[in-house]
Amino acid sequence: MGKFSRASGCVLALLLCAGLAFAGGAAEAKPAAEAGGQSTVALMWGGTDAPFVGPHIRSFTETMEKAGYKVVVPDSKWDPAKQSTDVDDMIAMKVDLICLVPVDPLAIIPALKKAKVSGVPVMTINTEADKSANEYIIGFSGVGAYEQGLVASELLVDAMRGKGNIAVVEGVSGFNVCVLYAKALDDTIKKKKAAISILAVQPTNWSPAEATKITEDYITRFKNMDAIFAHDDYIAGGVIVALKEAGIKPGQIKIVGVGGTGDALQAIKDGWMFGTVQQSPITEGAFEARRALEFLKNGKLEPFYSIMDNPRIDASNVNKYKAEF
Numbered sequence: 001m002g003k004f005s006r007a008s009g010c011v012l013a014l015l016l017c018a019g020l021a022f023a024g025g026a027a028e029a030k031p032a033a034e035a036g037g038q039s040t041v042a043l044m045w046g047g048t049d050a051p052f053v054g055p056h057i058r059s060f061t062e063t064m065e066k067a068g069y070k071v072v073v074p075d076s077k078w079d080p081a082k083q084s085t086d087v088d089d090m091i092a093m094k095v096d097l098i099c100l101v102p103v104d105p106l107a108i109i110p111a112l113k114k115a116k117v118s119g120v121p122v123m124t125i126n127t128e129a130d131k132s133a134n135e136y137i138i139g140f141s142g143v144g145a146y147e148q149g150l151v152a153s154e155l156l157v158d159a160m161r162g163k164g165n166i167a168v169v170e171g172v173s174g175f176n177v178c179v180l181y182a183k184a185l186d187d188t189i190k191k192k193k194a195a196i197s198i199l200a201v202q203p204t205n206w207s208p209a210e211a212t213k214i215t216e217d218y219i220t221r222f223k224n225m226d227a228i229f230a231h232d233d234y235i236a237g238g239v240i241v242a243l244k245e246a247g248i249k250p251g252q253i254k255i256v257g258v259g260g261t262g263d264a265l266q267a268i269k270d271g272w273m274f275g276t277v278q279q280s281p282i283t284e285g286a287f288e289a290r291r292a293l294e295f296l297k298n299g300k301l302e303p304f305y306s307i308m309d310n311p312r313i314d315a316s317n318v319n320k321y322k323a324e325f
Helices: 053-066 080-093 109-117 131-136 145-159 176-191 208-221 233-245 262-270 281-298
Strands: 040-044 070-074 097-100 122-125 139-142 163-170 195-203 227-230 254-256 275-277 305-307 312-314
Touching: 040 053, 040 080, 053 070, 053 281, 070 080, 080 097, 080 109, 097 281, 109 122, 109 131, 122 281, 139 281, 145 176, 145 227, 145 254, 145 275, 145 312, 163 176, 163 208, 163 233, 176 195, 195 208, 208 227, 208 233, 227 233, 233 254, 233 262, 262 275, 262 312
Parallel strands: 040 070, 040 097, 097 122, 122 139, 139 305, 163 195, 163 227, 227 254
Antiparallel strands: 275 312
16 A cells, blocks of 8 residues: 555556646635535645556545535655645635545645644545644545554465564565554564564665566575565465566565555466555545535544554455555
8 A cells, every 4th residue: 555555655657647737826725615615625645646546536525426416536656846836825725624545654744733733624644644734634545654664564474384484575674554564564463472583674665677687696696585475465366477587486585565566466367476465545535525515514623543454365255355556
């Protein structure tokens, strides 16, 4: 998702968590201490309407509240400009820590710089900002997109037995996660000396419906297509729709996704997907909250990068995993 799973992307599902959404502008914001004296942490997702985000918010919030912290959750509606404004609001509130998933890895940098100058620490989570932002943040915690991409790429190479042709349905062209997935695929092909060619790469903007259209085009254009890499499990679902409509049998074209959604787990069991990379919103939310608590207790975060494991899921182990989103 992640991304979000990876995050990810803007899959429309209303999973707003009651009582967690933040409202108000900088002019109306009050210091956290004045809002009841309770220490406050801001959890800043790019938006709150993706299926992965709701369980993550709940897990993160539960962990923080058990430690005595209040959590506020602005909804930036996947708008980079609004996210920067929301950071300004959190600075005005004088929250103790901002945990932020950047909508745009570069556009967020001025806001991160302002937060540092204002004395409000920021930890990026789930999705990294550009490396040039590192001087303004205390660290990164979450799933590494490149590491996820490596696991997915190894699944693809295994599915194809080291040779054949891949088509890619990506999330958003130029989005940091998608760039890292592409690099991981190229690196894996080279490392394993696989005789694999990439036929085409088309962006879906994280839309399953768009993934269906693109896959229909791929089926028409590429009679030698052996596998499809979908940048998340939701768009993998769109790929499967197109294959079914074209009369293609399960497993005839290998599909690999990212996320570990309930639909993907079932698709692996049914033979439509070869595998996916698990990204648990519940595990991730708690993991990132524990890192936040570590900083709030010790005043520092070590190591700077803390990357979660990226379990591989395929037919051999799919029954061990439960759907979380």
